[in-house]
Amino acid sequence: MKIAGQPVPHESAHGHATGEALYTDDLAGRFPRLLHAWPVLAPHAHALVTALDAAPALAEPGVAATLTAADVPGEADSGANRHDEPLFPSEVMYHRQPVAWVLGETLEAAQRGAARVSVEWQPLPAVLTIADAIAAGSFHAGPLHLRRGDAAAAMKASPHRLQGELAIGGQEHFYLETQCAIAWLDESGGVVIESSTQHPSETQEVVGRVLGLPRHQVTVECLRMGGAFGGKEVQANPWAAIAALGAWKTRRPVRVRLPRALDMALTGKRHPFLARFEAGFDGEGRLQGAAIALYSDGGWSLDLSEPVMWRAMFHADNAYFLPAVEVAGTVCRTHKTSQTAFRGFGGPQGMLVIEEILDRVARTLSLAPELVRERNFYREGQTTHYGQPVKDAARIATIWRRLQASSGFRERRQEIARFNAAHPHCKRGIAITPVKFGISFTATFFNQAGALVLIYRDGSVQVNHGGTEMGQGLATKVRQIAAESLGLPLQALRMMPARTDKVPNTSATAASASTDLNGAAVADACRQLRARLAPIAGAMLGCPPEAVRFAGGEAFSEGDLVQRVPFAQVVEAAYRQRVALFAQGYYRTPGIHFDQKTGRGEPFHYFAYGAAVAEVEVDGFTGGHRVLRVDILHDVGESLSPLIDRGQVEGGFIQGLGWLTVEELLWDAEGRVATNSASTYKLPAWSELPEVFEVAFLEQAAEPGVICGSKAVGEPPLMLAIAAREAIREAIAAFGVGGVVALDSPATPERIFWAVERGARRAGFRRGRGAGGGSGPRVTLAEVNGLACERFVGSLGGVFEQSPWVAERAWWRRPFGDVDALHAAMRFQVAAATRAEQLALLRAHPDLGARAAMSATSAGEQAGAGLDRLTPDEFARLQRLNARYREKFTFPFILAVKGSTKHDILVALERRLENGVEEEFQEALLQVYRIARFRLEESVT
């Protein structure tokens, strides 16, 4: 039986469930004479340290030592790229930045000591928002550019244009295990660090830099992490450096562990973004040109902000072809925590912007958002705005179609319309959004990995590679790969923690690519070992080496079901014949490149695709919402480990949902993180789990050239959660009368509440806002509001062609604040009606150009468009098209002709003949709504 592709539990699941799986801080009890470190924290967001005296701390009982710049033998900086992160700064750059550390026999002693360190500050003005940074010209990097075509000209030539702004909140990683490192000196004076780090090699580099040691004197091990999500890609380094420095100075083991409040105050988060955008589009919602300016809040140091911005810019297309586009990205420098990698790495922010634009396009044109999205999808053969061919672009539409069908999207849309019509204060919304996410580090050189596989004489195996385990299932998948390759049961292979003395110069476990990279490197090592063992086994089995197969812990000859040799025997024979039983493996991703100067290249090995449908319910009284149901169809290639992959998809979705809804990261006016604890910063909890949560993988999607045909799955699903945000927007829209729904992110209850208020105010609904407010009374509307049902139907029954039932059902929603509200109420009734009623309504409309059987009102409208003055040719063309239309769709062509010329009508008729049946059905209803609007304006003032 194949092992790769089986839904096996997490490699450490047993240890997780029993508590036996150890995390860095669980080792603390194993170090006698361990010292605990606590920082001296700055009380300002920006200030000069004019004097610092750590000596008083030493007077505190239990304090063993202090750490200041004078103690650093090497370079006192932990900055990953730019060396811009002083460990003992003379100018503090964010609130609570550590300026010195105290080491105590107990944590409490260290804390008491830190309180006694005397520091003098000279406060300086602080830049705390993106807007401030833009105004002050305070930037780390940029503007970076990606361009295709002439966006300005394309927008100018577009029939419709819009512009807007979107503020996107950051996100706290809230890995359950906070930052932690324990350092001690080894037997020959080197330093060993147990660190909760995604990037042991970089932690090693930084520690070496700080201690002035060559890297061979520094060993970093990461057992496993209690979550990381990008937050320990570079930000584990300073804590490891302090622990190492403390161990170096005191010659004793030192532990640095940030409790939650400190972790939240000191470590970087997902970048908040501000996006300014402009777009030009045609009447069907196809984007013609777009200009997008992205600003990220990078915080005090550069960190990974530049590649995060690149990825945001790469993903400003999401799944859509942008014929002409200009994307600019600027990293703002503020006096806040240094924002860093976080699952998606800028991709989520970039995608959110294009989804925002498309939703606004749809609402500007009164088109269904999913229709506009679909019309803009990449097609096979197209390239991205940075010149990379969109491989398997057709999958976007395939996933879209299948997911709509499996989730019952269309039927549910109608059910929701009915629900909404019956619930004035509670609305539901449904939305579908796609994901296209590029896989690879965009810094090409990171796309390499190494492995070391050791076979022992009893046939047991240790697998080492450069990747770290943070819960994502890397160890599980790599074990499956190795087991498959060596034909061993899983328990024969032990996955070793990542150590820099086993595999050197590793890349961060990040960018979703760790299985692709490390899995391939391990497979390479296993391939070599198999090749060495095959001749040995062949000799034992009496068959040529190429006929040898390894499976189930045995070697056998292909086709021979009887004779088998246990793997351990083959190994022992190999040992006695002096065959090396260990191998190193190596892998580098082929064919990727990108030139930042020209903004062109193929930075990604492939794209991962997916789509989600989300349905939500919004309470108009509070702005609170509930996610009722989520359906996901995701492309993981050939799933290497379905239980792991499903976990990544679901967990990624919920984490994305948190980013877009409940998780609101706030700083106060002093620059303090205002939401710096679990009680003020809320993660998705049980209440955020949708009752129905369907996840499926795209079938027959094996990705050639990737280990086992699988695709990366760590990050892409996070962005599926955009569907929930769009569903919330759809629900908000249902409180109003259409038009753009402005909604910054995250969609907290308060933001939703005000968005509903704005919509309701526009619609003129009375929400009992107390005295004052609301539009002045209109005489005729007041009369309408006062009519009994029969008389109401008598005067408005003709607004929808020969369908007085619409008015009848809308009557109960009186009073109406204005004509918009009245129109919206009637429109709801149509949307909520059965399919048969809707069809009857469409069929009640007269044929354009046919004079007979017209209602008085319709005849007047059609005369206005010049349909009574057609030339014989035009008349014949109209009749011909009209007949084809009726045949295809079974209802007459309906167009809100007011303001249109006969030419417009003929063009529209021709164009709409190309529509699919369902699409045209919805289009026809929209036209009916518009006609009703004209009629209402004429009959009610």
Place this chain on the structure above:
Amino acid sequence: MALDPHPDTFSVEFLLNGRATCAENLPPHTTLLDFLRSRGLTGAKEGCAEGECGACTVVMVKDRRAGTAYVPVNSCLLFLPMAAGQEIYTVEALAGNGSLSEVQQAMVDYGGSQCGYCTPGFVMSLFAEQHRPGREGPCDPHSMAGNLCRCTGYRPIRDAARELGPAPEGAFRARLANPAPRLVPVSCPGFSRPGTLAECLALMAGHPEARLIAGGTDLVVEANLRQRRFPYLIGVEALEELRVFRASAEGIEIGAGLSFAEIDERWRAMAAAPPVPRAWDDWVPLFASPLIRNRATLGGNLATASPIGDGAPLLLALDARVRIAGPRGERMTPLDSFFLDYRRTALEPGELLVSILLPAPLPAAARFYKAAKRRMDDISTVAACFAIDLDDGGRVLRARLALGGVARVPLRAVEAEEAILGRRWNQDAVRRARDVLARTLHPIGDHRGSAAYRLALAGSLLEKFWWEQQEELAA
């Protein structure tokens, strides 16, 4: 991990994983979690140190209405002396002879762990649920609502819970056939647990610096997060006088020392008591999480006098009175004169809350609402409880509009109540009350919500109350 030696060290004994354990020479603010980890029991993790994440969950054996139960609690919120005499189990006790317990196996099989850091906490909550006395049907996933997971999105954990059947035969099930250990008085430097109310009052008189501690869900957070140190703590857990629950013609009397979980159980189980009002049903699941409800007490929730505590609005709307004991005997005071100012109550030095009386008859129609960023287990932006009694003519006979999160104290909006008294309970009345609320409330803005939103919510929730009543009437 080494723990701080302390001049005022103590020694307490309790049962840990079935063995008598003695903790000595530790400062009294040491948490049970830190102690466990220092003993190498590192399955329980610190995720937040304030009872929000549940990664430190352990179970205590307690007597509950339906029988002896394993009660899951946050070990980060117990000062070690509070564990004295208790019987506690950690995740390390569950798997025996290399085989996983059913709960652990289900978590493994369903993919319930990813990074695994929160898993022991989930396992303990679910273990308690599987063994819950009187449980029928599958395990309730909401029993784990005090446990946060950042990786899985909860679906596999839910499925694991639903898969579990009755508690398996074995030592853990057998243990529940016998009662929980009785809490005995404790006295050590910096901490006392008196056995009677009289002893407690005497201790308070002798230690004016003392703070009372019941569940610890507030005070221990102060110690953990803000390094507050309390010179002397008096635990009220063993005071039977604070654990009453009685129904009489006068109303319902609820002991200030009962946990929320206990109160809810007792009320539902007591045939003589008036039925649980709708507002109570609304309120219970919105009050913190099961782990907190297992420890937090009504007395503590009121005495801490947080303007955003969720107990006060409910009790204010139900016209609650509080029984206070002190050096000069007992007194009763209406709850609406109990909250004097921000975090300040009418309790005089040496006094404590004994019980809360909900006078009969309870209002005919009352609902509790809570607006917060997260639907469940969050701190209120605004909480409200509205109770309306109508006369035969549909006019407002009694109105109680109680709110939290709109002022320095939880309050009754008396002026708004008066504005609708005697009026027909219709949209006009709602509008009148809203106008008064808009005029008289002056909430602050903070990270939970702007002042404008809070103000809007106060009125909007009242309108929601009215609408829901109409919908129920129609249905």
